[in-house]
Amino acid sequence: MVPLDGFTVVLDACALFPTLVRDVLLTLAGHEFFNSKWSARVLAEWTRLLE
Amino acid sequence: MTITADRVDLTDHDAELLAQASRLMSEALDHPQALRIALVEQEADGSERARLEVPPESLRLLSQILALMARQQTFVLYPESSELTTKQAAEVLGVSRPFLIRVLEAGEIPYRKVGRHRRVLMKDVLRYKQTTHVKREAEMDELVKISEEMGGYDL
Secondary structure, three states: OEEOOOOEEEOOHHHHOOHHHHHHHHHHHHOOOOEEEOOHHHHHHHHHHHO | OOOOOOOOOOOHHHHHHHHHHHHHHHHHHHOOOOOOEEEEEEOOOOOEEEEEEEOHHHHHHHHHHHHHHHOOOOEEOOOOOOEEEHHHHHHHHOOOHHHHHHHHHOOOOOOEEEOOEEEEEHHHHHHHHHHHHHHHHHHHHHHHHHHHHOOOOOO
């Protein structure tokens, strides 16, 4: 049996940067509460924030 | 959802009834003395009109299905050999069709061609899903480890 009602959430750099917020969101996505998406640009911004 | 032929829409009241039925079924199955389980159709006066003996294993499955229905979620029951179109497979994985095509062309999910169209097996799609899930868990652990080393959890 396959559940199919997942919705998609875009995670911006401001959601990915704070470590705990990021971990909680990615963990929930890992348990299929929603599909998480981000773009190469979001990832670049996240990397810039880490430096 | 495009895979299912039948769609059942439930009211909250229906869902509550199904949840109850599912609970009763699993309780009956857990009862050590329950050797025979039957569904009984009754007349208005309480007398029996029809009796359907249900093998316990089937009832267990039925109970699981009712519990899923009670959650008012969309789900698909499929024969293991069912074939999906790329659109359906993308939907099962929660990805776009172009992304799925790239996954197929990278050889990560087997597919066959029917004319110009690609077909994939449900069980291969679910195996891919499981593999990516395991990979993602490992990556998540790695990310947490790196963050710890960077002092990312120090407030």
